[in-house]
Amino acid sequence: MRRKDREIKEFNEILQVILDCDSLVLGLNDGEFPYLVPLNFGIDIEDGQLYIYFHCANEGKKLDLIKKNHRASFEMDHAHQLVLNDEKMSCTMEYESVTGKGFIEIVSEDKKIKGLKILMKHYHVSEFPFSLKPVKNTTVFRLKVIELKGKRRKVSVK
Known part of the structure; x- marks a missing residue:
């Protein structure tokens, strides 16, 4: 990461950013170009290992x-906020982000x-009663996270 001053180093802080996000973009290998798809997700930590859960159709x-x-x-x-500086005639954007990679497992x-x-x-x-009929037509998969990076840009107001 080039801008170390924006890096989020603490796992619990990165986790909080994840919890504050409502979707993510998953990048899959598709030959010459990556395949990107926005998804809903959920997270779980098992024995200190972070997993991100997703779902899709069976095909x-x-x-x-x-x-x-x-x-x-x-x-x-998330947490996007345009920050204008009329005095300097410039602008920037506040944000919090998380990137990572890992291996997908079918549940x-x-x-x-x-x-x-x-x-x-x-x-x-927390307690949603699932109908079993659509569950049969659903694939659940999870990503075992092997690399995780957080980044934050907050502008101090003077």
Whole structure:
């Protein structure tokens, strides 16, 4: 990271940025160009390991790419605020962001509901009664995060 003064170093601070975001962009390998897709997500920490959960239909490009190559990257951001400086005739943007990479795993059928509950919890719905019919037509997958970086730009007001 070039701007070390903007780096978020503490895991719990990065985690708070993640919790404040409502979507992320998942980057998958698609040959000559990356395939980017915005997704809803949920997080879980198991034995100190961060996992990000997602879902999709049981077929489609995203799932085909995951099956070909389980490596992925992601980005999420929030807290955007344009900051104008009339005196200097300049502007900048405040933000908080998280980027990372890892390996995607398809969640087994017997743990699918648990994964969907993790997704719903991120959006503050702790007990959602899932209909089993659409769950059968849903694939739940998770990304085992192996690299995580946080960045923040806050402008001090003088």
